Amino acid sequence: MNSTTIPVFNPDLPIHMTFEEHDWHLLAQYWYPVALARDISEQPLGTRLLDMPLVIYKMQDELIVAKDACPHRGVPLSLGKNDGQGVVCPYHGLRFGTQGKCNRIPAHPQHKISDRFHLRTYAAVERYGLIWCSLTADKDAEPNIPVMPYWNDADYQQLVCPQVDIKCFAGRQLEGFIDVAHFAWVHPDTFGDPNDVEVPNYTTTETKYGFSADYISSVGRYPIGLDQCGQEDFKWLRHFEISLPFTATLTIHFPNDAKQVIMNAASPMTARQTRLFAPICRNYDKDLPVEEAYDFNLKIFEEDRLIVENQKPEFLPLDLSLEAHFPADRSSSMYRKLLRKKSFSPLFAA
16 A cells, blocks of 8 residues: 655745745744835735745734735735725635734624634834845844944935846845956946956955955946046945845945945845845935936846846855856855855755
């Protein structure tokens, strides 16, 4: 008689996993942005993090991030509407209010509502104009979210670019953001200089959250063609702070003590889908329309898209022997080494 092994359903895991379970559990401990704060209201918004479908809504001042599935029959609550007392499931009318708790079952209005009908909620907080979430963090613990320099500095303007969806692994996207050798080849229409391709030596320093890198070169940051900007022989410092697994900030030092900080927060919706969030702080051009900054950064991200969506393999090889490396890859090599040190799989997101 043949025996069949029936898989055990774990409601705390996504039904369709694109990550190895080992990596999923490691990744689920971290915090990721899942939505723009300005997009969140009392009406439910659906999204995804690490293959887990999420629904986000507000009840008064309370932010609720929960599994996007009615506990009764699994219909996404993001298909429903908030009637003022909670989000109503469109299948049987169950309603979910504060703390994601069910407060109405229309078929049995007099019955006591069991805890089994409450939503599975997750730790969530608003920061830097984004909604951040961790799938396994303690809701009462201080959220371990990467630092965004100057976000609360009155001398700086704070912007939050529209989100960008990219068909790639978050690790590949983040590695592209910290790569300093691709400027001339991928970004000649924005800020890269095809006549300035050599990469000066730079250093990386391990930190408690990842690593930092200071890169000094003659490659600027102003859009190509704006001759009135910049100073002759000025050296541009790009200071990177990488927070494992998928977030980095880049502080660019302009002439005359001007600075801009860009956060590159790559949120892994799945192993092959990344939602990119990019808050910005700057202490110059504060009178210009914010749409100009949005458009310029979107153009840069679109230039990168062609590359990262076509990289092979799609996963990130943490075993450094699997790809070739040259000295300018010092940041990406450090990134891979530290991810491996965190016990992620050698073929990360394979």
